[in-house]
Structure formats: C-alpha cells, structure tokens
Amino acid sequence: MQELDERKIKILNAIIRNYLDTGEPVGSRTISKYSDLSLSSATIRNEMSDLEEMGFILQPHTSAGRIPSDKGYRFYVDNLMREKDREVTEMKDFIIEHTERMERVLKQMAKVLAENTNYTAMITAPSYQRNKLKFLQLSQIDAEQLLAVIVMEGNIVKNKMISTREALDNETLLKLNILLNTSLNGLSADQINLGTIARLKEQAGIHSNIISDLLDALAEAIQEEEELEIYTSGTTNILKYPELQDSQRASELLNTFEEKQQLITLVNETLASEEETGIQVYIGDESPIQNMRDCSVVTATYRLGDGMQGTIGIIGPKRMDYENVVDNLKTLKVQLDTVFKKPEGKA
Amino acid sequence: MQELDERKIKILNAIIRNYLDTGEPVGSRTISKYSDLSLSSATIRNEMSDLEEMGFILQPHTSAGRIPSDKGYRFYVDNLMREKDREVTEMKDFIIEHTERMERVLKQMAKVLAENTNYTAMITAPSYQRNKLKFLQLSQIDAEQLLAVIVMEGNIVKNKMISTREALDNETLLKLNILLNTSLNGLSADQINLGTIARLKEQAGIHSNIISDLLDALAEAIQEEEELEIYTSGTTNILKYPELQDSQRASELLNTFEEKQQLITLVNETLASEEETGIQVYIGDESPIQNMRDCSVVTATYRLGDGMQGTIGIIGPKRMDYENVVDNLKTLKVQLDTVFKKPEGKA
DNA sequence: GTTAGCACTCAGCTTTCAAGAGTGCTAACA
DNA sequence: TGTTAGCACTCTTGAAAGCTGAGTGCTAAC
Numbered sequence: 001m002q003e004l005d006e007r008k009i010k011i012l013n014a015i016i017r018n019y020l021d022t023g024e025p026v027g028s029r030t031i032s033k034y035s036d037l038s039l040s041s042a043t044i045r046n047e048m049s050d051l052e053e054m055g056f057i058l059q060p061h062t063s064a065g066r067i068p069s070d071k072g073y074r075f076y077v078d079n080l081m082r083e084k085d086r087e088v089t090e091m092k093d094f095i096i097e098h099t100e101r102m103e104r105v106l107k108q109m110a111k112v113l114a115e116n117t118n119y120t121a122m123i124t125a126p127s128y129q130r131n132k133l134k135f136l137q138l139s140q141i142d143a144e145q146l147l148a149v150i151v152m153e154g155n156i157v158k159n160k161m162i163s164t165r166e167a168l169d170n171e172t173l174l175k176l177n178i179l180l181n182t183s184l185n186g187l188s189a190d191q192i193n194l195g196t197i198a199r200l201k202e203q204a205g206i207h208s209n210i211i212s213d214l215l216d217a218l219a220e221a222i223q224e225e226e227e228l229e230i231y232t233s234g235t236t237n238i239l240k241y242p243e244l245q246d247s248q249r250a251s252e253l254l255n256t257f258e259e260k261q262q263l264i265t266l267v268n269e270t271l272a273s274e275e276e277t278g279i280q281v282y283i284g285d286e287s288p289i290q291n292m293r294d295c296s297v298v299t300a301t302y303r304l305g306d307g308m309q310g311t312i313g314i315i316g317p318k319r320m321d322y323e324n325v326v327d328n329l330k331t332l333k334v335q336l337d338t339v340f341k342k343p344e345g346k347a
Numbered sequence: 348m349q350e351l352d353e354r355k356i357k358i359l360n361a362i363i364r365n366y367l368d369t370g371e372p373v374g375s376r377t378i379s380k381y382s383d384l385s386l387s388s389a390t391i392r393n394e395m396s397d398l399e400e401m402g403f404i405l406q407p408h409t410s411a412g413r414i415p416s417d418k419g420y421r422f423y424v425d426n427l428m429r430e431k432d433r434e435v436t437e438m439k440d441f442i443i444e445h446t447e448r449m450e451r452v453l454k455q456m457a458k459v460l461a462e463n464t465n466y467t468a469m470i471t472a473p474s475y476q477r478n479k480l481k482f483l484q485l486s487q488i489d490a491e492q493l494l495a496v497i498v499m500e501g502n503i504v505k506n507k508m509i510s511t512r513e514a515l516d517n518e519t520l521l522k523l524n525i526l527l528n529t530s531l532n533g534l535s536a537d538q539i540n541l542g543t544i545a546r547l548k549e550q551a552g553i554h555s556n557i558i559s560d561l562l563d564a565l566a567e568a569i570q571e572e573e574e575l576e577i578y579t580s581g582t583t584n585i586l587k588y589p590e591l592q593d594s595q596r597a598s599e600l601l602n603t604f605e606e607k608q609q610l611i612t613l614v615n616e617t618l619a620s621e622e623e624t625g626i627q628v629y630i631g632d633e634s635p636i637q638n639m640r641d642c643s644v645v646t647a648t649y650r651l652g653d654g655m656q657g658t659i660g661i662i663g664p665k666r667m668d669y670e671n672v673v674d675n676l677k678t679l680k681v682q683l684d685t686v687f688k689k690p691e692g693k694a
Numbered sequence: 695g696t697t698a699g700c701a702c703t704c705a706g707c708t709t710t711c712a713a714g715a716g717t718g719c720t721a722a723c724a
Numbered sequence: 725t726g727t728t729a730g731c732a733c734t735c736t737t738g739a740a741a742g743c744t745g746a747g748t749g750c751t752a753a754c
Contacts, residue, residue, distance in 0.1 A: 027716050040728050045717070063716050063734045134488065141482050141498055149496050149506070151488055157506040159496070236601045239594060247586060254583045254601070374747050387697050392748070410703045410747050 004054070009080070010037060011047050012056055016068045016076045020319045023243065025065030070284040073296070073318055077281050081322055106231050109312075109332065114234025116328055119316030120257065122232045124267055126302070126310040126336075131156075131222055132188045136180045138214070143167050148214055150221045158224065160217035164210065172207070179203055180214070189222045228267060230260050241317040244294060256291045257315075265289065267311045270299045278302070278333065279326055284318060296320050300329040302336045310336075351401070356427070357384060358394050359403055363415045363423045367666045370590065372412030417631040420643070420665055424628050428669055453578050456659075456679065461581025463675055466663030467604065469579045471614055473649070473657040473683075478503075478569055479535045483527045485561070490514050495561055497568045505571065507564035511557065519554065526550055527561070536569045575614060577607045588664040591641060603638045604662075612636065614658045617646045625649070625680065626673055631665055643667050647676040649683045657683075 004012075014035045018026045028044040031037075037044075048066055051057050056072040059065075068076065106123050113121035135151040146162040168176070183200050184192065197215060201208040235257040238244050244253070256262050269288050270280055282288075282297040289297075292315065299313040312332055314325050351359075361382045365373045375395055379388040395413055398404050403419040406412075415423065453470050460468035482498040493509040515523070530547050531539065544562065548555035582604040585591050591600070603609050616635045617627055629635075629644040636644075639662065646660040659679055661672050 025716090029716075041716090042728055042730090043726085046727090049718080059717090061735065064736075065716065135486065135494075137484070137486050137496075139482065139484050139496070141502070145502070147482075147496070147498060147504065149484075149486070149494070151494060155488070155492070155508060157494065159504040159506070161502060233605070235605055236598045239598045239601075245594060247592060251583045251586045254586075258580070258582055372747090376747075388747095389697055389699090390695085393696090396749080406748090408704065411705075412747065
C-alpha cells in the first residue's frame with residue numbers, strides 16, 4: 001500500500017470539492033480540465049485508481065465517475081478544509097431583538113440556521129450541569145392550593161402546585177418561607193440529603209407534610225431542567241437533496257427529527273467527547289444515530305462560562321458544504337454568548 | 348339534470364367505500380360484483396356516467412375507473428357515513444397516568460391519535476377566551492431583580508423578571524403585593540384601563556415605575572397565553588399515502604406542519620364556525636390552507652365548560668377513513684374532559 | 695329498463711436501441 | 725520511469741415502440 005503523496009492529495013481535494021458542488025460522480029476528464037495540475041485524464045485515471053484502492057473514493061458502478069467515501073470525507077474535513085477567514089457573517093439582526101422567552105430565541109436561531117444553510121438545524125437550551133437553588137417561595141393561591149415558585153441559578157423559574165387540606169395564615173407562610181430559604185438556598189440536588197431534610201421537617205413542626213410535598217416538587221423541577229429540550233427547524237430541507245430522497249429512508253429520518261428522543265443521544269455523545277474547538281463532525285456511520293447513516297452531522301457545543309452548556313447541530317447530506325456549516329456554527333456560538341451572557345430573564 | 352335516486356346513492360356509496368379501501372379508481376365491474384344490487388356492469392356504467400355528469404365522481408383519465416370528487420366526499424360525509432356505535436374504544440391508559448405538565452399530556456395525546464389513525468394529528472392547548480388574573484406576587488430574587496409571578500384563572504402560571512435600580516425592603520414589597528392583589532385580582536386584560544393604572548401608580552408613590560414594568564409584564568403574559576401553542580405528531584404519516592407522495596407538495600405540506608403558523612388559521616376557522624356536534628370536515632379546497640388542497644382535515648373543538656376550549660385535528664388524504672377518524676376524535680374529546688375537568692396543577 | 699357484446703382508449707410496463715460518459719489497458723513517447 | 729494517446733468495453737440514461745389489461749361508451753337485443 002502506497003502513501004498519499006502531494007499529487008494524490010490535490011486530486012482527492014479536487015474530486016471532493018467538485019462532488020460537493022455538483023452531487024454527480026466526477027470523472028477523470030473533469031479533473032484534468034478543471035484543476036491546475038495540467039495532467040492528462042489518463043494520468044488522473046491512474047491516480048484515481050490508486051485512491052480507490054486506498055479507500056478514499058469509490059465508484060457507484062463501473063463506468064461512472066468517482067465519489068468520496070466516508071474515509072474520503074473524513075480526510076477532507078480533517079486536513080483539506082479551508083477555515084473561512086472569520087468574516088463573522090453578521091446574522092440577521094432580528095435574533096437579538098429582545099425576546100425574553102428563551103424558547104423563542106432558540107427556535108428563531110434554529111430557523112435562521114436552517115435557512116442560512118439549507119440543511120436541518122437542531123439546538124438545545126443551555127442547561128446546567130449541577131443546578132443550585134437560588135430562591136424559593138410558597139404562596140397561597142386559593143383555599144386548597146399553594147404555589148411553589150422555584151428559582152434556580154441562572155434564573156430558571158419553575159412553578160409547582162401543592163394541594164393542602166387547609167389554608168395557612170400569612171404568618172405561618174412567612175415563617176415557612178424564611179425557613180426554607182435559609183436552609184436550602186445555594187444547595188444543589190445532591191447536596192440536599194436526608195440530614196437536611198430531617199432538620200427541616202423538625203423545624204417545620206406540624207407543617208412537615210408540606211415540606212415533603214415541596215421537596216417532591218423541587219426534585220421534579222430539577223429533574224425537568226435536566227431533561228433536554230431540543231428544537232429543530234428546516235427538517236424538510238433534507239428532501240431537497242436527491243441522494244436523500246429515497247422515500248423510505250427520508251421518512252425514517254424525518255421521524256427521527258420529530259421524535260427527538262434519538263437526538264438526545266446525539267447531543268449527549270457530543271457533550272461527552274471534549275473537543276478543543278467545540279466543533280465535531282460525524283460522517284455517515286460515525287453518527288450514533290442509525291437513520292443518519294446517509295447524512296453528515298456537524299455539532300457545536302457552546303459553553304456560557306458558568307457551567308451552562310448546550311449544543312447546536314446541522315444535519316445534511318454527506319456532501320454538505322462543510323466550510324459554510326462550520327462557519328455558521330462558529331458565528332452562532334458567538335451570538336449565543338452575547339445573547340445569554342448578560343443575565344436576562346429566562347422562563 | 349336528474350335527481351339522485353335511491354340506486355344512484357347506493358352506487359355512489361359503493362364507489363366511495365371501495366375507493367377508501369383501495370385507493371385505486373374503481374370500475375363498473377367491481378361494483379357489479381361486490382354489491383348487493385345485482386346489476387350488470389353495463390347498467391352500473393350508465394349510472395356512473397350519470398353520477399359523473401352530476402359531479403360526484405370523476406375519471407382520472409378515459410379508460411380508468413372512477414374516483415370520488417370533492418363533492419362526492421362531501422355527500423358521503425354528510426349523508427352516507429355511518430356513525431360508529433360509540434363503543435368508546437378505550438384509549439391506551441398511559442395517557443391518564445398523572446403527567447402534570449399539560450404540554451406532555453397534549454404531546455402524548457397527539458402521538459396516540461397519530462398512531463391510532465396513521466394520519467397526522469394536531470392538538471392545541473385549551474385556552475381561555477378572556478383570561479382573568481387570579482393572583483400576583485413580586486419577590487426579590489437578588490439585588491437588582493424582582494420576579495413577578497402571575498397566576499391566571501385556571502392556574503396558569505407565568506413568570507417575568509423585572510430589573511430594579513435598588514433592592515426593596517421586605518415591608519415595601521409586602522405593601523406592594525397587597526396593593527397589587529387588591530387592585531387587580533379578578534380583572535381581565537380589557538378591564539385594566541387607564542383609570543385603574545393611574546390609581547395604582549398614585550398609591551404606589553415612588554415605586555410607580557415598578558408598577559409600569561409589572562403591567563408590561565402582565566400584558567405580555569396575557570398576550571402569550573392567547574397565542575396558541577400547537578402540537579403535531581405523525582407528520583411523516585402523510586408520506587405513507589401514494590397520492591400525497593409528490594415530493595414537491597409533500598415537502599410543502601410537511602413545512603406547513605413545521606411552521607405551525609398556518610395551522611393557527613385553521614384552528615381559528617374551526618373555533619369561529621360553531622357546529623353543534625363539534626366535529627368539522629374540510630375536504631380538499633374547503634380547507635383554508637392552500638397546501639392542504641390534496642388532503643382532508645377533520646377537526647373537533649373541545650370545550651371544558653368554563654370557557655376554556657381547544658382544537659384537535661387530523662390531517663390525511665382525502666380518502667381517509669372518516670368513520671374511524673371521527674370516532675377517534677369523539678373519544679378523545681371525552682378523554683380530554685376527564686383529564687382536565689378535575690382542577691389539576693397546570694404550568 | 696336491463697344486459698351482452700364489441701370496438702376503442704389509454705396508463706403503465708417491458709423491451710429495445712442509441713447516445714454519452716467514463717473506465718482500464720496497452721503501446722508509444724520523452 | 726512517468727506520462728499520454730487511443731481504443732475497446734461497460735454501464736447509465738432517456739427515448740421510442742410495442743404489448744397488455746382494465747375500463748369505457750355505444751349499439752342492439754332481450
């Protein structure tokens with residue numbers, strides 16, 4: 001088995017770029033004409049034959065041109081791809097306009113991303129690794145119901161209803177609130193242990209059953225926050241690419257987007273493997289999701305300093321415009337930073 | 348132009364039922380064989396010719412069988428369809444299991460509906476027509492931020508952050524809370540007028556700017572609640588029906604499901620036209636959504652007594668199993684009743 | 695009014711054919 | 725030894741042609 005010499009690399013690069021453009025198998029003559037190598041098609045053919053033997057390209061059928069294999073794409077992404085000169089393509093401004101409901105910002109961003117790239121975009125909300133309690137409040141809503149308002153670090157607010165047998169008077173409520181805040185604030189889920197709970201209940205006296213309910217609500221709220229919400233946009237974009245139009249597979253893929261459950265696997269995978277650049281590329285079978293074997297997935301992890309992090313991803317055909325996609329993701333990372341860094345309301 | 352006599356109706360019925368089953372144009376011979384009319388195919392042909400002239404059926408091309416026209420479907424739905432004998436097909440139990448987050452219940456229901464019918468399901472949260480304020484509370488979260496908790500009739504809870512220049516002491520906060528609750532509770536958005544606001548601000552004295560912020564938050568919260576959230580499921584089911592597989596149109600349709608904006612039009616249309624049964628059928632062009640001209644849409648409005656209402660819908664091919672769909676929707680209406688009637692927490 | 699029979703139509707499938715793109719191989723060239 | 729020209733071969737693609745089967749409309753007889 002020979003080495004990948006300079007010329008082979010140039011030819012491989014030319015093949016892949018051409019294929020990214022056209023989506024058609026590319027033949028030796030094309031390369032011979034449209035590259036600065038000034039070699040005849042016959043020579044190119046010999047080289048291509050080698051490249052095929054090495055596994056970088058393959059022939060859909062005899063007497064067709066060559067297309068990149070997964071290995072070829074991988075080589076391209078790792079070594080050949082040009083980083084764009086960070087011209088920070090200003091994203092449309094309307095993202096920044098003050099939509100304080102994070103959910104909408106994220107949906108909006110996914111949408112812009114999908115429109116910019118013409119692929120499918122997914123995005124998760126930033127979530128804390130270990131979430132601390134910041135503030136707690138019980139309020140009497142009506143005769144039989146208490147509302148527990150739970151505020152976490154990062155101003156994530158949760159509400160839970162708690163049913164009671166009888167209404168509490170204002171003073172008791174005040175005392176309970178003070179007790180709860182002094183005992184629990186600043187603690188994370190795993191810091192609230194049996195000892196803390198016992199002490200709390202003891203101090204609450206006859207209202208210890210409310211404490212129980214409250215702690216249940218608290219646990220649930222934290223739980224909820226840890227469940228990832230994933231927003232997708234432009235799912236139908238995949239239908240634009242002939243190589244993904246096989247109706248059976250396309251439908252499975254669309255289903256994956258709708259169900260979202262599997263996407264969580266993908267996100268966790270991404271978060272698990274620490275890449276210094278924060279950008280990751282899964283080509284074909286490299287993706288943990290079976291249905292995406294005909295696709296490439298590019299993900300970016302954004303981290304907001306204080307332990308909060310989330311994932312953005314683009315799913316498209318293998319011959320996606322990797323340079324553009326990576327650029328878009330990088331830009332969006334910056335945007336997310338500026339939007340969420342300034343501590344704003346978040347419901 | 349002649350009348351639709353008994354026999355023509357029977358034949359029309361047979362044609363439509365057969366077409367619903369097979370999706371293939373149905374010819375005279377089929378009807379002659381598989382119906383209790385004992386007429387020869389030639390006779391059927393004459394009748395079919397008449398039916399075509401009257402516009403109930405049409406021929407995709409000469410020398411093919413007939414398929415129902417929109418008018419034909421309409422006649423079927425209005426006059427021919429058998430009501431199922433309300434066997435209240437018990438839906439899978441897991442819906443009922445106490446998922447207190449309404450969002451999840453709805454998503455789950457949409458999913459079950461889509462799975463049961465093999466069409467696309469959509470569902471909106473029940474929403475109040477005119478929403479009254481039930482309870483209000485300001486809490487100091489940290490030095491510069493107040494949290495406004497807003498509870499509406501029906502225990503819908505909203506949270507808004509309000510920035511302040513300096514922290515308020517407990518006593519002021521308490522006073523403000525009392526003031527707000529006594530002034531605003533029980534009022535709906537259109538009842539909070541300039542007079543009320545002026546009076547409030549006067550009583551708040553130096554803190555009138557907080558009142559302004561709060562009212563903004565309140566307005567926004569009410570606004571938000573009035574925006575319909577729509578959940579869809581089984582969107583890819585439409586790809587199962589050959590007559591909808593045209594990739595251009597299918598993609599437009601899927602896009603409509605993703606965007607949701609247009610679905611709101613549909614829901615509003617449904618809510619506007621009061622049908623005593625609560626079930627409505629849009630066939631082809633009858634639907635307000637252009638992209639659904641190749642589909643039929645069946646919607647049901649559920650009303651929870653106290654002014655709360657929402658919409659469930661099924662979108663499928665024109666030759667959908669109307670009887671089954673209507674039955675499913677009716678059953679779900681009942682289910683929604685039992686789930687939401689007992690006043691449960693709702694976040 | 696109903697039916698049998700027949701000629702006619704037409705979508706859709708299959709087969710055939712030619713064109714075009716691309717390859718591998720061989721032999722000649724520098 | 726690397727490069728190139730040339731040629732035979734392969735295989736996709738698209739168009740054209742032919743066949744089949746389902747279904748119709750019409751006519752004449754019952």
